[in-house]
Amino acid sequence: MTGPRVLVAYGSRNGSTAEIAQAIAARLRTRGLATDLLPAGSVCDIGHYDAVVVGSCVYMLRWHPDVVAFLHAHERALATRDVWLFQSGPLDDLAETRDRPLSVPIQQIADRIRIREHVIFGGRLADGAAGALESLFSLGGLAGDHREWPRILAWTDGVAAQVAQRRAVLVLVPA
Numbered sequence: 001m002t003g004p005r006v007l008v009a010y011g012s013r014n015g016s017t018a019e020i021a022q023a024i025a026a027r028l029r030t031r032g033l034a035t036d037l038l039p040a041g042s043v044c045d046i047g048h049y050d051a052v053v054v055g056s057c058v059y060m061l062r063w064h065p066d067v068v069a070f071l072h073a074h075e076r077a078l079a080t081r082d083v084w085l086f087q088s089g090p091l092d093d094l095a096e097t098r099d100r101p102l103s104v105p106i107q108q109i110a111d112r113i114r115i116r117e118h119v120i121f122g123g124r125l126a127d128g129a130a131g132a133l134e135s136l137f138s139l140g141g142l143a144g145d146h147r148e149w150p151r152i153l154a155w156t157d158g159v160a161a162q163v164a165q166r167r168a169v170l171v172l173v174p175a
């Protein structure tokens, strides 16, 4: 029996969610898990993954369209796998403490998939990011990097431990 395989799929408009996804994938690899990292829009088949981590940026309360499409397209396969969701959302340092529910459509699909966990990480708006809304937010003083790397890595370690543990159970008690 080979080791567990993990997919990290993400949607990112301005690159910061992609960097979080890269850090998560790299950490999972250092924890011994064979991990692929792909933009959600370029995933064709999740059949050979045991676990999937799905991450999205959030703009005006909406998840990246490629991530929403990915969740819908692979809903049945995701429902039979361990799935974790993360979002790179708020532009403040309160991602961990403030209660921010998922938007209704994402919550509905998360319930159907029966995800393991949803986590919110602070996001980043770079000064000078392209786009009219980005400029508006930047002018409003919202530019900054609120990604908490130690928290992201600690969360990833928890995911890695759960993937490895579940695999150990499957090896000990074959279905």
Ligand SMILES: Cc1cc2nc3c(=O)[nH]c(=O)nc-3n(C[C@H](O)[C@H](O)[C@H](O)COP(=O)(O)O)c2cc1C
Residues within 6 Å of the ligand: 011, 012, 013, 014, 015, 016, 017, 018, 057, 058, 059, 060, 061, 062, 088, 089, 090, 091, 122, 123, 124, 125, 133, 134, 137
């Ligand atoms: C125009 C605009 C709208 C945003 N709307 C939200 C939002 O509704 N909820 C949220 O948590 N973050 C919001 N953000 C913050 C982004 O999600 C954050 O910058 C994120 O890290 C961007 O990821 P990306 O670089 O991968 O595109 C918004 C940012 C901008 C510029």
